[in-house]
Structure formats: structure tokens, C-alpha cells
Amino acid sequence: MNSFEHIRALLPSEARAAIRSGAYTRHTAGLAAGYLQANLVVLREVHALDFARFCQRNPKPCPVVGMTDAGSPQFRTLGRDVDLCRDVPSYNIYENGRITATVPDISSYWKEDHVGFALGCSFTFETALIAAGIPVRHIDADTTVPMYRTSIELTPAGPFGGTMVVSMRPIPRDRVAEAIAISSKFPLAHGAPVHTGSPGEIGIRDLAAPDWGDSVDIKPDEVPCFWACGVTPQAALLSANLPLVITHTPGHMLITDVPETAEIPVIQPNQKNAETFQPLSRGD
Template sequence: MSSFEQIRTLIPAEARAAIRTGAYGRHTAGLAAGYLQANLVVLPETHALDFARFCQRNPKPCPVVGMTDAGSPKFRTLGQDVDLCRDVPSYNVYEHGVLTATVPDISDLWQDDFVGFALGCSFTFENALIAAGIPVRHIDMDTTVPMYRTSIALTPAGPFSGTMVVSMRPIAEARVSEAIAISSRFPLAHGAPVHTGNPGDIGIADLRTPDWGEPVDIEPGEIPCFWACGVTPQAVLLAASLPMVITHTPGHMLITDVPETADIPVIQSD
């Protein structure tokens, strides 16, 4: 098994190869700097249009950067040989709203009517924060970013509705406005924060008990900043209770060949 520090030096295709062969199976925060990472949703074609509408109506937590043809596990616009069945370190499998398995490969579960969605990920703007000298604590700690359910209502579509999930990063008060400006440059990666300051204002009772990920300390002089999170559709899909849905395990993303600065993915994999 390769270490995080070893994988961190690889280009996207090499990192995907390590994941595909099982040489690496941990979180992807901090990997393939400069390239877009994506959240993953796989669901039956009968629900794909409603889910696409849901994402269009809620672009902050659900920015669509790629979509497969029905029955194809290949993202045509995200890179050369990007296989959604094998290139994510860990997948969650839900059946009728219940998590039934967490697996490193979904090739055996793939169905001819499945459609895959790739949704922009906050790991993209984290690289920009680090480049600007703004520390990102969960990366420094080698842990998964803390994520929380909120009271922020989403616009429903078909069977999909609920409230937003956010990820939190503590930022020095003097640099919050800079962090907002930097992240706003990446609308495909959730853009600017949806809230800064008091977590109770958005329905979060205790930052020490995230719903996903691991807690991080907030030091004196730091402000908790909350970004829309790609785990939002996981929570929404769970509530919709479809016969089967597959997602990435939180923190374990799909690494693409698309530069973070691209407005729209343009790489062809034909």
C-alpha cells in the first residue's frame, strides 16, 4: 500500500492507477494538485433527469462537471480512461435508503441502466488556498474534512429534496475575506462559502461532532467558514430511498485530468 506522501507527488493518471490497483485507498484531499476532483453519484436512468434538474436548481452543493451515457462507466469529458467503477478509493452502496456496503470497486454492481454524475469538489479551491498561504487544517492533519447537516433548505426536484450539507474549514479572521475571494473563483468547486461565523445560524449544534469526516480544532483568532458540500446529494439520495444508489465515500473523490482553472471540462476520452 502506497503512503499519502507518495501518492501526493503523482499526476492524475498515476494517482488513478494507484487507486485502481488497490495500492491506495484513503482520502484524496491534497492529491493531484492543480486538477479537478469530483464527487460521484450513480443511479438508475429512470431517475437521472430528476437528479439533473435537482443539481441545476442547487448548483452550490451540486455543480455538475460530468455525466455518463446510460450504461457507460466512462466520463467522456473528464480525462483519458477515467473509469468510475474502479478509480474512486472507496464507494458507498445504498439500497432503499440504507447503506449496505462500502467497497473499493463497483464493477460487479454496475448495471446497464446506470448513469454516473461527477459533481465539483471543494478539494479544488483548497489547493488555491494553500498556494496563497492559507492553511487548510484537515490536510495538515491528514484527516477527512468535517461535514455537517444544516437547516439550509434545497430546491426540490422529483423525489429529491432536503437540506444542504456543508464542509467547514477554520480560517484566520484576518484572511477570511481573502479565502472568500479565492474560493469564489471556482464555481465548479462550490464557489464562495455559504456562511461564516456562528454555526448555530445554519442549524449546526456542535462543531466537535460532524456528521461526516473528522473534527478539527478552531484556534483563537480563527473563524469557522462553511462551504456547500458534495455530500449534500448523498443525504438527499438517502432520503429518496431509491432501490440502489452508489456514491463516493465522503473524502474519497474521483481525480480527473481537468485543470482546476478550466471553466468547463473539455478533455475527450474517445
């Protein structure tokens, strides 16, 4: 009952419940269609302002969609009872720039001075691509999207900097323009690709050897398209060499109750359930 196909049919709150209970621990690509998924970063409050600046200066790979209060594991603007300590299928623990553990729950790691950031994820626009009849190879194959380090420089802030990480999806040549137009409608999910075509132009040597995720076949009539990726801040956090940082394991995202069409995720104080979520306009 906890197969990928079963979990794929659940509402966001139901999918989170399966994840929280430990019944589902795999990737979240294709789950909770129509709702925003998010990358996760947890770090000490002393580093939170610099990290927020880093995200503001690099919005393509790091679109902030939620932030917790210091010491609270609850994302109050992303849904009812969204607990960052238990609602992600897999977490990576980094100490002094090295990954030291991969765990299904971070309750024992959580400290009173921790702050959580939720960053938009490209899984969100994949639903729109599929609805338009554009194939998404890694979902069809039930694997994790391939992700690569690039030579695209980021704008630094405090100890955070480095180069962009991208995710790749092969798109039929005659539908690349359409895929660009569709994904550009989701700025909180990285928007349009940062590059299409030759991977060498952005410093990727071998598409068959992704730095994260699983490789996928590229057919002769397809073009590799590269979107800014939420693993970018993970790479930046590693280079910052902080004593303790927690992130999602690549491909294992936080599922929210926010519709993917929302411009700014928010839940008003008097709202009681996911059905009453409403986006705010940019002017609010």
C-alpha cells in the same frame, strides 16, 4: 511507496492507477494539486433526469462537471480512461435509503441502465488557499474534512430534496475575506462559502461532532467557514429512498485530468492525453 506523501506527488492518471490497483484506499484531499476532483453519484437512468434537475436548481452544493452515457462507466469528458467503477478509493452502496456496504470497486454492482454523475468538489480550491499561504487544517492533519447537515433548505426536484450539507475549514480571522475571494473563483468547486461564523445560524449544534469526516481544532483567532458540500446529493438520495444508489465515500473523490481553472470540463474527440485538455468558454 504508497504513503499519502508519495501519492500526493503523482499526476492524476498515476494517482488513479494507484487507486485502481488497490494500492491506495485513503482520502484524496491534497492529491493531484491543480486538477479537478469530483464527487460521484450513480443511479438508474429512470431517475437521472430528475437528479439532473435537482443539481441544476441547487448549483452551489451540486455543480455537475461530468455525466456518463447510460450503461457506460466512462467519464469521457474528464480524462483519458476515467473509469467510475474502479477509480475512486472507496464507494458507499445505498439500498432503499440505507447504506448496506462500503467497497473499493463497484464493477459487480454496475448495470446497463446506470448513469454516473461527477459533481465538483471543494478539494479543488484548497490548492489555491494553500498557495496563498492560508492553512487548510484537515490537509495538514492528514484527515478528512469535517462535514455537517444544516438547516439550509434545497430546491426539490422529483424525489430529491432536503437540506444542504456543508464542509468546514477554520480560517484565520484576518484572512477570511481573502479565502472568500479565492474560493469564489472556482464555481465548479462550490465557489465562495455559504456561511461564516456562528454554526448555530445554519442549524449546526456541535462543531466537534461532524456528521461525516473528522473534527478539527479551531484556534481563538480563527473563524469557522462553511462551504456547500458534495455530500449534499448523498443526503438527498437517501431521503429519496431509491432501491439502489452508489456514491463515493465522503472524502474519497474521483481525480480527473481537468485543470482546476477550467470553466467547463471537456476533452475534444481528437485529444489524446491530459496535457491537451482545454476549457470551453461559457458561450460555447
